[in-house]
Amino acid sequence: MFLVVCLAAAVIFLLYLRWEYSTYVKTIDLIPGPPKVPVMGNALLIPRNPHGSLEILQEKWPKIYGRIYRVWVAFQAFIDISSPSLMEEIMSSQKFINKGEVYDPLLPWLGEGLLTAKGNKWRKRRRLLTPAFHFQILDNFFDTFNKNADILCQQLHRSLSKEGELNEREIEVFPFLKRCTLDIICEAAMGIQVNAQLEDSEYLNAVQKFSLLLFENFFSVWRLVPRWIFFLTTKGKEYKKSLKVIHDFTSKVLSNSNNFIVEHFSMISFADRRAFLDLMLIAAKEGADLTDTDIRNEVDTFMFEGHDTTASAAVWFLYCMGTHPEHQERVREELSHVFGDSNRPCTLEDTTKLKYLECCIKESLRLYPSVPNIKRYISEDIVLNGYKVPAGSTISMHIYSLHRNEEVFPDPLVFKPERFENQQLVGRHPFSFVPFSAGPRNCIGQRFALFEEKVIMSTLLRRFRFTYDTDKHGPAKPSADLVLKPHHGMPMILSPLVDNFLGSE
Numbered sequence: 001m002f003l004v005v006c007l008a009a010a011v012i013f014l015l016y017l018r019w020e021y022s023t024y025v026k027t028i029d030l031i032p033g034p035p036k037v038p039v040m041g042n043a044l045l046i047p048r049n050p051h052g053s054l055e056i057l058q059e060k061w062p063k064i065y066g067r068i069y070r071v072w073v074a075f076q077a078f079i080d081i082s083s084p085s086l087m088e089e090i091m092s093s094q095k096f097i098n099k100g101e102v103y104d105p106l107l108p109w110l111g112e113g114l115l116t117a118k119g120n121k122w123r124k125r126r127r128l129l130t131p132a133f134h135f136q137i138l139d140n141f142f143d144t145f146n147k148n149a150d151i152l153c154q155q156l157h158r159s160l161s162k163e164g165e166l167n168e169r170e171i172e173v174f175p176f177l178k179r180c181t182l183d184i185i186c187e188a189a190m191g192i193q194v195n196a197q198l199e200d201s202e203y204l205n206a207v208q209k210f211s212l213l214l215f216e217n218f219f220s221v222w223r224l225v226p227r228w229i230f231f232l233t234t235k236g237k238e239y240k241k242s243l244k245v246i247h248d249f250t251s252k253v254l255s256n257s258n259n260f261i262v263e264h265f266s267m268i269s270f271a272d273r274r275a276f277l278d279l280m281l282i283a284a285k286e287g288a289d290l291t292d293t294d295i296r297n298e299v300d301t302f303m304f305e306g307h308d309t310t311a312s313a314a315v316w317f318l319y320c321m322g323t324h325p326e327h328q329e330r331v332r333e334e335l336s337h338v339f340g341d342s343n344r345p346c347t348l349e350d351t352t353k354l355k356y357l358e359c360c361i362k363e364s365l366r367l368y369p370s371v372p373n374i375k376r377y378i379s380e381d382i383v384l385n386g387y388k389v390p391a392g393s394t395i396s397m398h399i400y401s402l403h404r405n406e407e408v409f410p411d412p413l414v415f416k417p418e419r420f421e422n423q424q425l426v427g428r429h430p431f432s433f434v435p436f437s438a439g440p441r442n443c444i445g446q447r448f449a450l451f452e453e454k455v456i457m458s459t460l461l462r463r464f465r466f467t468y469d470t471d472k473h474g475p476a477k478p479s480a481d482l483v484l485k486p487h488h489g490m491p492m493i494l495s496p497l498v499d500n501f502l503g504s505e
């Protein structure tokens with residue numbers, strides 16, 4: 001027995017040496033990067049918490065090793081990049097559109113929806129869904145944006161009122177924003193009201209827990225251990241429980257939508273608004289190659305991508321406003337110019353006039369991009385900055401680090417919305433600001449998200465002043481699991497500016 005164990009150990013060791021001295025590993029190790037240890041590579045240097053890992057991967061290491069460096073997470077090689085020209089090379093490529101096995105941990109949740117789909121499956125699905133996000137169609141979603149922004153104001157107002165009196169008060173705003181953006185995506189994209197703002201939503205807590213577990217697993221030893229062993233642990237059980245809550249919620253959304261589409265199918269004309277789920281269900285009925293599982297995967301994908309990212313953008317925008325009262329007042333002046341002192345809904349036409357608000361939204365997305373990192377699988381050898389990147393490796397694009405690159409944005413840590421005024425854009429590399437990614441695999445919901453942010457923020461800032469107490473809480477720390485979140489929440493002091501919170505006039 002002892003001999004068998006020794007023999008097995010010797011074989012494993014020889015295989016390991018063969019791998020370690022392979023051309024693949026040697027080629028990657030020509031790229032600068034932190035010193036590695038056998039088997040775990042650099043994984044042990046990366047903190048398990050999503051704030052610490054962001055600091056090391058996107059702040060510290062780019063400073064030490066440059067805008068292209070390599071990281072080994074066990075046997076997996078990542079080439080981390082954060083300069084505009086390197087981003088352009090990968091993002092605009094038609095060849096490197098797949099995300100590879102690093103996105104596999106998302107599969108039990110999102111299946112092969114648009115975010116994770118590969119090759120031709122992705123191309124076909126993207127073609128099918130693109131019309132749902134057409135500029136003219138987005139106009140129809142403004143009612144939903146406004147209605148939910150009003151409910152958000154009413155909910156915040158309720159939290160400020162005590163015994164009939166309205167007072168300024170510190171509130172943890174992030175959960176309010178998440179509930180609002182979840183209601184918006186479910187209603188606008190799926191045609192379903194889930195009333196997350198009015199009733200407690202287990203789904204949101206489950207998404208939060210699940211995202212964190214995915215992140216923790218990514219850099220941990222669990223990558224090397226069979227999944228069934230992980231499922232025996234407490235964390236593994238939490239993983240399964242959260243996933244069930246998420247999928248049960250999707251099932252509820254889907255069963256409501258199916259009833260809707262069965263009842264109303266004959267009434268939907270081509271001139272009508274097409275929520276994205278309508279498009280899929282109709283395409284399925286008309287014989288497109290779409291199974292029930294495909295539809296479920298897209299619902300999961302859009303529910304996640306459509307609420308967590310926009311809530312993150314909203315919370316960081318409010319943080320920037322709350323720490324820069326002078327910019328907040330300038331936005332309010334612009335709002336007063338467009339709306340007077342009315343609480344009326346914000347229209348598509350209004351959004352085109354809210355130029356300073358847009359600059360502030362973009363500047364907050366620069367400093368706090370909702371999706372701080374994305375990845376692409378390298379299917380054939382390429383050369384980046386003179387380094388050969390062999391097929392089989394993964395490019396890790398650090399959007400957060402790119403946006404804080406002082407060669408592109410002088411005083412990168414300072415909130416300066418003027419950076420996005422037209423005259424300042426001249427000469428700036430088009431891939432230096434990419435919160436929605438860019439190229440063929442960019443964010444399909446980009447315009448939807450920007451309109452949504454403008455409506456929510458123009459409604460909130462007309463009714464409340466937001467202040468973040470830095471002396472009390474210190475600067476908010478960003479933390480990156482799947483999206484960029486405030487590490488310790490976002491407590492903000494809200495001061496009511498109007499008496500009428502009952503809705504738009």
Ligand code: HEM
Nearest residue numbers: 114115305306309310313370371374436437443444445449
């Ligand atoms: C501020 C809000 C948002 C930001 C910053 C954002 C950012 C991004 C980024 C960076 C990607 C590329 C991901 C990757 O390559 O791995 C992406 C993809 C995607 N986003 Fe967004 N997103 C936002 C809002 C939305 C909304 C509202 C929706 C849905 C209505 C949405 C749906 C999607 C989908 C389906 C993909 C996958 C697209 C594909 O692979 O073809 N996103 N988003």
